Amino acid sequence: MKKDLWIGGEYRKASSYIKLKNPYNLELLAEIGVANQEDVLASINAAQQAKTIMADMPAFERAEILEKVVQFLKVDHEECARLIALEAAKPLKAARAEVDRTIMTYTFAAHEARRIHGETVPMDAAPGGQGRIAFTVREPLGVIAAITPFNFPMNLVAHKVGPAIAAGNSVVLKPASQTPLTAYKIAEYFHRAGLPAGALNVVTGSGSKIGDVLMKDDRIKMITFTGSPEVGRYIREHSGLKRVTLELGSNSAVIVDEGVQLNKVIPRIVNGAFAYQGQVCISIQRIFVHENIFEGFVEQFVSNAKKLKTGNPLEDDTDISAMITRGNVQRTKDWVDEAIHNGAELRLGGSAEEAVFQPTVLVNVPLKEKVSCEEVFAPVVHINSFCDFSEAIDLVNDSKYGLQAGIFTNDIHKALQAAKKLEVGGVMINEIPTFRVDQMPYGGVKMSGMGREGIKYAVEEMTELKLISFKTE
Structure with a gap:
């Protein structure tokens, strides 16, 4: 044709x-x-x-x-x-x-x-x-x-x-x-x-x-x-x-404060990180979790991510399929390997089968690594901990990008603080940054x-x- x-x-x-x-x-x-x-x-x-x-x-x-x-x-x-x-x-x-x-x-x-x-x-x-x-x-x-x-x-x-x-x-x-x-x-x-x-x-x-x-x-x-x-x-x-x-584009981040119900927010965050192989401008790439719930969050997140099915995009139950080019697969593998070499811990994935890159979860990633500070545009996410809420906002803002960010918290004062301080075009409170409906204003700041x-x-x-x-x- x-x-x-x-x-x-x-x-x-x-x-x-x-x-x-x-x-x-x-x-x-x-x-x-x-x-x-x-x-x-x-x-x-x-x-x-x-x-x-x-x-x-x-x-x-x-x-x-x-x-x-x-x-x-x-x-x-x-x-x-x-x-x-x-x-x-x-x-x-x-x-x-x-x-x-x-x-x-x-x-x-x-x-x-x-x-x-x-x-x-x-x-x-x-x-x-x-x-x-x-x-x-x-x-x-x-x-x-x-x-x-x-x-x-x-x-x-x-x-x-x-x-x-x-x-x-x-x-x-x-x-x-x-x-x-x-x-x-x-x-x-x-x-x-x-x-x-x-x-x-x-x-x-x-x-x-x-x-x-x-x-x-x-x-x-x-x-x-x-x-x-x-x-x-x-x-x-x-x-x-x-x-x-x-x-x-962006390297969108989400903040998860202590006190939120992990069983409710984690499936949503997994979807925001891996939908369409992470090839979404507002795909979740960076997750900052309060230190008091960090290990529990990582364990549940990895467990949920393991349930994702990879394969043919024409099959009804496929969650993740091929990346857009083989070159992007190799670039993603190189970035993940580089992060691991420089101290990040691999909890899931990290490899590819043909054009399908496996859902990948890294923890404690140095923020200067490409999988954090650049736009990975792949099914790769990293999870880091924070102690103070203001620190979490600073971590999100430590980026050349600013499209959308998300925050999960039960504290209205923290929500309002995030709404004011986050340097992004859209702040999603108790929602993932990947959320978009088509009548809302959509765009970013910085790069x-x-x-x-x-x-x-x-x-x-x-x-x-x-x-x-x-x-x-």
């Missing part, structure tokens, strides 16, 4: 193609078109031509298009889940959950399309403002470039495409090279739903080559990117005056990025505020 590029409302042949393989068993899935500079420029041209049509389209029509996409997703729910499982090696039950979330994301986008509004401005609040009426409106930016990662190939596309369409923009989408099939399927859904030709274009191939064209073209008014800090920094530094939203996703907040990023003032006397 060959997948051509989607430009101007139709498939367009590429000059070359690459093989797309299943990460689990390396089975050939498709041949994917590789966009060259001419193709990317053609996609920008198509989006530029469609931007006026989109800006003039009534809000209810944009909402109805999004609602039709939701219905297509509901009808093809299992097909979409299997497609995610095949191209991303995401366990089927997690892939089904992603389709559920994608449905909600586009549903929220449809809602937001109907309620984009401005406000009146009390001009006479300042001397000289009397005799005037003023109000604001929100207008679409124009052409938006969206660059998405492999780990949520359908829902993270929805978090960029959904609000962009809701706000009346046109889009050039560059999905991850490993997970383009779901992006093409979404493009087909939007086409069937009546989205004007050129309002959504999908180009696949080299991220650096496509990205460079998008960054240099002045017709692109915004770049929304989810990926590595290194690429995010490059985009920020080379995008000129374009608006930029960056979601760049975790800038700007916010979550449909309402993304719409604000993707629109321009205009003031209209009438002199009445």
Whole structure:
């Protein structure tokens, strides 16, 4: 099967193609078109031509298009889940959950399309403002470039495409090279739903080559990117005056205070650490546990982690499957071995079978080790102890990242202290940092990025505020 590029409302042949393989068993899935500079420029041209049509389209029509996409997703729910499982090696039950979330994301986008509004401005609040009426409106930016990662190939596309369409923009989408099939399927859904030709274009191939064209073209008014800090920094530094939203990952931490019921919180934390092989931006990587409950916590955590089933992502009971590439497996093994060599204690896992890295638990890890201070993006977690609660907050903050953090405590004063002191974009109290629902504001500080996703907040990023003032006397 060959997948051509989607430009101007139709498939367009590429000059070359690459093989797309299943990460689990390396089975050939498709041949994917590789966009060259001419193709990317053609996609920008198509989006530029469609931007006026989109800006003039009534809000209810944009909402109805999004609602039709939701219905297509509901009808093809299992097909979409299997497609995610095949191209991303995401366990089927997690892939089904992603389709559920994608449905909600586009549903929220449809809602937001109907309620984009401005406000009146009390001009006479300042001397000289009397005799005037003023109000604001929100207008679409124009052409938006969206660059998405492999780990949520359908829902993270929805978090960029959904609000962009809701706000009346046109889009050039560059999905991850490993997970383009779901992006093409979404493009087909939007086409069937009546989205004007050129309002959504999908180009696949080299991220650096496509990205460079998008960054240099002045017709692109915004770049929304989810990926590595290194690429995010490059985009920020080379995008000129374009608006930029960056979601760049984390090494998310959770604090477990004494007095919490371990049998209730540990299964939740295990899920937050190992879901989709730990390849989640807000996957739990660092766990800080009060010294009075440390050994009991570690024992129960390891016991729960041992119950996770590894294997084929298409099997209903699989919890953990292949990492996205064999190279990432080797990198993870090297980081874990290095931590053990430097004093960390291995309590579980630490090895791989083919592309499947076993759930791995380390304790007492030096915080300068890569498995702690870098983003491991693998089924690896470390557990360290703390004595004083303020120390725990300092340990969490001792990171170049700051996306989300979690805390489990029965003490409201500690919860409020954490809410104020943690240097992150989101504080989850009595919840894991991996928690996210798709309408909430989502984004980080420090090297975790800038700007916010979550449909309402993304719409604000993707629109321009205009003031209209009438002199009445």
